[in-house]
Amino acid sequence: MKTRRVIHVPVLARVEGEGGLYIRVQGGRVMDVKLNIYEPPRFFEAFLRGRSWQEAPDIVARICGICPIAYQMSCVQAMEQIFGLTVDPMVRLLRRLIYCGEWIESHTLHVGMLHAPDFLGYDDSLAMAKDHPQFVQDVLALKKTGNDLMGLLGGREIHPVSLCVGGFYRAPTRRQLQAMVGPLERARDLALRLLRRVAAFDFPDFNLDYEFVALSHPSEYAITEGRIVSNRGLNIPVTAYEDHFIEQHVAHSNALHSIRRQGGSYLVGPLARFNLNFAQLGEELSKLAQECGVSPPCRNPFRSIIVRMLETLFACEEALRLIACYEPPERPCVDVTPRAGIGTACTEAPRGLIYHRYQVDENGNILAAKIVPPTSQNQKQIEEDLRRVVDGMIDKSEAEITWRSEQAVRNYDPCISCATHFLKLHLERS
Amino acid sequence: MKSEKRAKPKIGVFKFASCDGCQLTLLDAEEDLLAVAQAVEIAYFPEASRRMRKGPFDIALVEGSITTHHDAQRIHQIRRASKLLVTIGACATSGGIQALRNWQDAGEMARVVYARPSYISTLKLSTPIAEHVEVDYELRGCPIQKGQLLELLSALLAGRKPNVPTYSVCVECKRRGSVCVMVAQGIPCLGPVTQAGCGAICPAYNRGCYGCFGPMESPNTTALSDHFRILGQTPTQIQHAWRGMNAWAWEFRKASEEVKVP
Numbered sequence: 001m002k003t004r005r006v007i008h009v010p011v012l013a014r015v016e017g018e019g020g021l022y023i024r025v026q027g028g029r030v031m032d033v034k035l036n037i038y039e040p041p042r043f044f045e046a047f048l049r050g051r052s053w054q055e056a057p058d059i060v061a062r063i064c065g066i067c068p069i070a071y072q073m074s075c076v077q078a079m080e081q082i083f084g085l086t087v088d089p090m091v092r093l094l095r096r097l098i099y100c101g102e103w104i105e106s107h108t109l110h111v112g113m114l115h116a117p118d119f120l121g122y123d124d125s126l127a128m129a130k131d132h133p134q135f136v137q138d139v140l141a142l143k144k145t146g147n148d149l150m151g152l153l154g155g156r157e158i159h160p161v162s163l164c165v166g167g168f169y170r171a172p173t174r175r176q177l178q179a180m181v182g183p184l185e186r187a188r189d190l191a192l193r194l195l196r197r198v199a200a201f202d203f204p205d206f207n208l209d210y211e212f213v214a215l216s217h218p219s220e221y222a223i224t225e226g227r228i229v230s231n232r233g234l235n236i237p238v239t240a241y242e243d244h245f246i247e248q249h250v251a252h253s254n255a256l257h258s259i260r261r262q263g264g265s266y267l268v269g270p271l272a273r274f275n276l277n278f279a280q281l282g283e284e285l286s287k288l289a290q291e292c293g294v295s296p297p298c299r300n301p302f303r304s305i306i307v308r309m310l311e312t313l314f315a316c317e318e319a320l321r322l323i324a325c326y327e328p329p330e331r332p333c334v335d336v337t338p339r340a341g342i343g344t345a346c347t348e349a350p351r352g353l354i355y356h357r358y359q360v361d362e363n364g365n366i367l368a369a370k371i372v373p374p375t376s377q378n379q380k381q382i383e384e385d386l387r388r389v390v391d392g393m394i395d396k397s398e399a400e401i402t403w404r405s406e407q408a409v410r411n412y413d414p415c416i417s418c419a420t421h422f423l424k425l426h427l428e429r430s
Numbered sequence: 431m432k433s434e435k436r437a438k439p440k441i442g443v444f445k446f447a448s449c450d451g452c453q454l455t456l457l458d459a460e461e462d463l464l465a466v467a468q469a470v471e472i473a474y475f476p477e478a479s480r481r482m483r484k485g486p487f488d489i490a491l492v493e494g495s496i497t498t499h500h501d502a503q504r505i506h507q508i509r510r511a512s513k514l515l516v517t518i519g520a521c522a523t524s525g526g527i528q529a530l531r532n533w534q535d536a537g538e539m540a541r542v543v544y545a546r547p548s549y550i551s552t553l554k555l556s557t558p559i560a561e562h563v564e565v566d567y568e569l570r571g572c573p574i575q576k577g578q579l580l581e582l583l584s585a586l587l588a589g590r591k592p593n594v595p596t597y598s599v600c601v602e603c604k605r606r607g608s609v610c611v612m613v614a615q616g617i618p619c620l621g622p623v624t625q626a627g628c629g630a631i632c633p634a635y636n637r638g639c640y641g642c643f644g645p646m647e648s649p650n651t652t653a654l655s656d657h658f659r660i661l662g663q664t665p666t667q668i669q670h671a672w673r674g675m676n677a678w679a680w681e682f683r684k685a686s687e688e689v690k691v692p
């Protein structure tokens with residue numbers, strides 16, 4: 001057996017954006033793991049300077065075509081904090097509702113089209129469709145419902161146009177939302193069927209002691225607001241984020257690595273939310289989770305596919321609940337009087353916690369912006385996972401190591417486009 | 431390969447600096463996706479498949495703008511390997527939102543975002559694909575519109591000219607029956623000079639168009655800048671209106687540079 005091996009995946013597939021993987025093994029041990037993010041930098045934080053508070057939500061949406069709502073929502077809430085605005089409760093409801101749409105769309109895309117092929121041994125979902133037509137059709141139909149919900153509230157599913165600082169440009173009528181009830185009920189059934197399907201996949205025995213970080217809210221499964229908490233005792237307001245997390249710049253990545261200030265990686269995303277906010281999924285979903293083989297603390301990242309579909313099911317039910325409570329607000333948007341200040345906001349993007357901070361002048365023009373997407377935060381953890389995964393299968397063939405490594409990266413549903421404001425496998429053995 | 435059936439056309443989907451939204455539009459084609467997959471061979475689409483076939487390709491769908499030396503070379507390889515090259519979305523057709531750097535110092539911008547700018551390799555300008563290689567067709571939009579993508583693919587497969595309109599958003603707005611937000615409410619709107627395709631969403635959601643589909647054929651940008659002034663917009667606001675997702679598209683770029691910002 002060769003003692004020095006390099007596994008190199010120049011273009012990592014089924015992730016959003018461009019990156020690769022490089023792993024070097026020497027004397028039967030993993031010496032180096034690098035998640036290369038060569039997606040070119042786009043400098044959003046730099047060209048936001050000088051732009052108005054009104055333009056910011058539409059600009060930041062363009063960071064990511066898969067989770068634009070996460071960017072827009074975090075942005076408008078940070079601005080609203082600066083201007084001291086409180087939005088109408090029904091606006092808050094609509095925001096949670098459109099975010100549910102994004103969770104359904106993004107999670108289903110990842111579970112069905114990007115991650116499931118790894119478990120079933122296909123290159124892609126289209127090849128999978130030949131042997132598992134029902135699965136793929138269910139995935140497409142469920143994803144469509146998420147997109148339709150976003151389209152109804154946002155005008156279109158990619159880069160919606162309706163969200164603004166203070167509320168929405170236009171609020172839907174009750175009747176318009178009622179039209180989504182039928183499709184969402186069908187989506188709920190599809191999500192349940194898909195959940196049982198993915199729960200039956202084979203999962204490698206792999207567990208790590210993670211620090212899970214997510215938003216937590218006293219009265220609901222946190223999506224749009226809450227305090228930042230972890231399983232290791234962290235419990236801080238969003239405003240204190242930068243006191244506890246810092247970004248590091250490493251040579252092999254155009255995405256900054258975010259770490260805990262005292263050092264150490266952490267994990268954001270569905271697994272973190274599930275472990276920290278389990279009780280708020282409600283009794284039925286909690287029972288269902290246990291039936292499906294996941295209960296907190298779930299420390300196996302490969303099982304995140306189950307949690308993602310569980311959250312999708314939750315989002316369908318939550319959307320139905322929200323629609324039933326909806327009364328159109330008197331005005332879709334409150335008046336805004338800009339003032340100088342600094343505002344921060346965190347929301348739960350489908351891939352995990354996202355942080356925004358803006359500093360604006362007295363006219364509301366942006367002086368400084370900082371955006372920390374979920375993938376930047378997971379990057380270091382992904383590298384640590386890879387180290388362990390490869391360590392555990394060092395004698396296996398290059399093809400097996402490569403595929404399993406790719407799968408381990410996809411556990412995180414990384415969005416590289418987001419992270420370069422991020423993947424190549426290159427395994428080197430010596 | 432000898433076969434009774436004609437070989438399916440090979441499609442490659444390539445990404446440069448972008449948000450992934452335009453290639454996501456292909457996956458978002460949901461009910462039509464399986465039909466598309468039957469009509470063509472999706473030979474290279476890393477976002478969807480780990481099987482990456484080599485060219486040559488019959489159709490290359492290219493998303494994103496050119497912002498690095500490496501990418502400036504890569505686009506030439508793709509051109510050489512492709513019979514038809516189609517640019518999809520504002521980044522590929524005009525340089526995208528990241529072309530806002532073109533008016534700033536790229537080195538300084540890297541210093542704002544990154545602690546070690548020396549790790550970052552980037553060009554001064556974010557440029558559209560057509561500035562580097564010949565482009566056969568383009569689809570505008572930030573993001574592109576699903577219907578237009580399917581129309582373009584079916585036209586290319588059938589060997590006919592794609593029906594993609596070049597008139598303004600105003601036409602779509604009238605067809606949709608929306609009340610003009612600029613006339614009725616004095617809201618600045620880029621609809622009169624922006625190419626149709628989105629379905630005039632913004633006015634239907636009670637806001638002005640912000641130019642996702644870029645300049646229409648022969649837009650009167652000067653008149654629109656004048657009208658924005660009458661509506662009480664400051665020179666900076668007018669300049670910013672032109673500098674959005676399609677800031678580096680020639681007509682919008684010219685309009686933005688004509689605004690005298692004190």
